[in-house]
Structure formats: structure tokens, C-alpha cells
Amino acid sequence: MLVGVGLGPGSPDLLTLRAVEVLKESKRVYVPGKLAYELVKPYRDAIILDFPMIHNKCELERIWEKNARIIGEDARDGIVSFALIGDPNFFSTFTHLKRKIVELYPGIVIDTVPGVSSITAFASRAGVEVDSSFEVSDGSDARSKIVMKVRKPREVVESLKKDGYTEFVLFKNLFMRDEAIYRSDLPDRVGYLSILYAKKGDKP
Numbered sequence: 001m002l003v004g005v006g007l008g009p010g011s012p013d014l015l016t017l018r019a020v021e022v023l024k025e026s027k028r029v030y031v032p033g034k035l036a037y038e039l040v041k042p043y044r045d046a047i048i049l050d051f052p053m054i055h056n057k058c059e060l061e062r063i064w065e066k067n068a069r070i071i072g073e074d075a076r077d078g079i080v081s082f083a084l085i086g087d088p089n090f091f092s093t094f095t096h097l098k099r100k101i102v103e104l105y106p107g108i109v110i111d112t113v114p115g116v117s118s119i120t121a122f123a124s125r126a127g128v129e130v131d132s133s134f135e136v137s138d139g140s141d142a143r144s145k146i147v148m149k150v151r152k153p154r155e156v157v158e159s160l161k162k163d164g165y166t167e168f169v170l171f172k173n174l175f176m177r178d179e180a181i182y183r184s185d186l187p188d189r190v191g192y193l194s195i196l197y198a199k200k201g202d203k204p
């Protein structure tokens, strides 16, 4: 059995009780990088597999398949976890891994444990409340936008302003030791773990 375990946004005390339990019960835990490794470390050992961020589709397929074979062989008997930041079903390496495992090892049961996603975690750091539609709609007008993988925040902000967005908060490395939150003077460029919250001004 393979379980995709969500580790939350970046601090080991933001794992759920279920996530910790599944990590401890697993015969082996695999992670896609150093950050996930550090989040698992207080609870148990993990094996880092290389999932490089490259654009070459053929090479990516080759790497996903290689890693799927390592994990798939192991997950034929007993519980094996693949643990990653945030939630395993949102913008996650787990999606690619799962696709390959289903293809190569159709008999393996796959499950996931949800984690606190950066998509919601930013709000508690910004002290904002999202109470109208963004992509998840309750039928009200969409007045908030959350932009992930925002490498050039100033460019993104300029384009959002044209769509009526007026308030912006940028988060770098949420819940980590070097966390930074910007409400003005946004940097020109930021690293991979950055997320932008944008809000439209109040209706006249």
C-alpha cells in the first residue's frame, strides 16, 4: 500500500496527528527533497528521492518512472509513505508518482492523508479572511486570488491590478525560520516557496 502524506506548509508542528501516525506505521518513508525530509525527521527516518525541477518532458518521465519503480516494488507489501509539503493532492509531485504507480503496479492500493496546504496556510500568517469565492465558489463574486509559484511578484501584481485587484500580500517560506511577509515594497524576484494573496477593493 502507498500513502501520500501531507506534511503541512513548513513547520514540523503543523503535521496532523494522522500524518504522524501513518509515518510511524510505515515500513519506509520516501520524500522528494530536503525540506520534506526535515519535516519528517522529528518523527522518523526518511529516504530522499531526487525529483529535479526540469522542463524536459522525456527526462521527467524517465525520473518519475525510476522513482515509481523504487517505491512500487517496496509498496507491494506493507505500508510505504511518500511524504511531501502541503497537501498531497494539490499541485504535488504525488500526482505524477501516483499516475506512474497505477500504470506500473495496478494492484497497489493508494491512499492520501491531507495536509495543511499553503493555499490556506498563508491566511493565518496574513491575518486575512477569505469569505468570497476564489476558484472554490459559493456562488458569490470572486474577489480573492491566490497565486502559487510566483517568481516575479511585481510583474504579477501589475497584471492583477488591471483586473481590479488592489491589496496584495506576498509570503516567502511560510512557517519556516526564514519566513518573510511583504505587504508593500515587494521584491522583484522570489524563490520557489512563495505565494501571493490578492484581493479586490470593497465594492462601491
Ligand SMILES: C[S@@+](CC[C@H](N)C(=O)[O-])C[C@H]1O[C@@H](n2cnc3c(N)ncnc32)[C@H](O)[C@@H]1O
Pocket: 009, 010, 085, 086, 087, 088, 089, 090, 091, 092, 093, 116, 117, 118, 119, 147, 148, 149, 150, 171, 172, 173, 174, 175, 176, 192, 193, 194, 195
Ligand atoms: C509544487 S507546489 C506544492 C504545493 C503543496 N502541495 C501545498 O499544498 O501547499 C509548490 C508551491 O507551493 C507554494 N508553497 C508551498 N509551501 C509554501 C510555503 N511554506 N511558503 C510559501 N509558499 C509555499 C509555493 O507557491 C510553491 O511554488
